[in-house]
Amino acid sequence: MKNLYGLKINELEEYFINLGEKKFKASQVFEWVYKKREFNIDNFTNIKKELREQLKKDFNLNLIKIKKVEEGIDVKKYLFELLDNNYIEGVLMHHDYGYSLCISSEVGCNMGCKFCESGRLKKIRNLETYEMVEQIILIEKRENIRIDRVVIMGIGEPFDNYENVINFIKIINHPKALALGARHITVSTCGIVPKILEFANLDLQVNLALSLHAPNDEIRNKIMPINKVYNISQTLNAIKKYLEKNNRRVTIEYVMINMVNDSDECAYELASILKGMNVYVNLIPYNETNNFEFKKSKRINNFKNILLKCGINTTVRKEFGGSISGACGQLRSKEV
Numbered sequence: 001m002k003n004l005y006g007l008k009i010n011e012l013e014e015y016f017i018n019l020g021e022k023k024f025k026a027s028q029v030f031e032w033v034y035k036k037r038e039f040n041i042d043n044f045t046n047i048k049k050e051l052r053e054q055l056k057k058d059f060n061l062n063l064i065k066i067k068k069v070e071e072g073i074d075v076k077k078y079l080f081e082l083l084d085n086n087y088i089e090g091v092l093m094h095h096d097y098g099y100s101l102c103i104s105s106e107v108g109c110n111m112g113c114k115f116c117e118s119g120r121l122k123k124i125r126n127l128e129t130y131e132m133v134e135q136i137i138l139i140e141k142r143e144n145i146r147i148d149r150v151v152i153m154g155i156g157e158p159f160d161n162y163e164n165v166i167n168f169i170k171i172i173n174h175p176k177a178l179a180l181g182a183r184h185i186t187v188s189t190c191g192i193v194p195k196i197l198e199f200a201n202l203d204l205q206v207n208l209a210l211s212l213h214a215p216n217d218e219i220r221n222k223i224m225p226i227n228k229v230y231n232i233s234q235t236l237n238a239i240k241k242y243l244e245k246n247n248r249r250v251t252i253e254y255v256m257i258n259m260v261n262d263s264d265e266c267a268y269e270l271a272s273i274l275k276g277m278n279v280y281v282n283l284i285p286y287n288e289t290n291n292f293e294f295k296k297s298k299r300i301n302n303f304k305n306i307l308l309k310c311g312i313n314t315t316v317r318k319e320f321g322g323s324i325s326g327a328c329g330q331l332r333s334k335e336v
Ligand code: SAH
Pocket: 111, 113, 115, 116, 117, 152, 153, 154, 155, 156, 157, 158, 188, 189, 190, 210, 211, 253, 255, 284, 285, 286, 287, 288, 289, 327, 328
């Protein structure tokens, strides 16, 4: 039995057509679940009773639960409990333009980045599409807000759960569902090359971010095991192919870790490998956690100035999580 929040509108249209019903019933159901946020199928009053009974046999609207909330300045972090008692998290950030929500894509993560809390706990399973959609629905309902931007940068590697993540993007982007503009959705990957190439061909117009974090294979091999599968040159070539197909600037994420990847030489080397690409670098202040020896770099501004001098667009990510368990995966790993 499928959750209604995991269904694309065309799938629901097909369902109704197969029942010998009009396909606009799908729009009516979407109106109930996305616009009116009605979680009880019995209350879909413009759908006749027998059809509601049939819907209840075929679908559910079971909700994941918000188990815990931690609050900081301009940021709230949510621990969600899934129906099978697994935990994931989401982070809501308040910017001047509105709210952005960082959502999880998997329970745990197998990518094993050495500095990342999420990867300490191995992947248990993919998130279902509805579990991603409901992170948005539940937070909007609880906070009584509309979320303007969604970033898939929480626990998990989205391209390791490719199909469900793409369905999720299509659903939240659809005008009859959440109508979130493609340009307001960002998916972040550690660099799964075949999926970057597949994604390039989809023409979804959503933003792509690559977690690069190192200017050469020697350093990247030490902190990101994925680099032993797809090295920097293979990864950047995939990004170049993506850029040929999509005229959308790609974000290069670079987490600044003390004495690991923050030297002047690293900055010059990074500038040289990115030269001429339609990308910008987002420097991420490292969020320290108790479980690793890594420390936050104090050289962020210096690093940024070198990149700028070399003609690379560079920004520094606003810090949110510091006071609360802000590092990706921290809240879950405390709970588990
Ligand atoms: N797996 C995807 C998305 C989830 S991680 C990816 O790798 O892009 C989201 C981003 O947060 C990645 O750039 C990741 O490297 C970074 N990150 C992980 N732990 C961090 C920490 N403690 N401080 C700062 N950034 C961190």
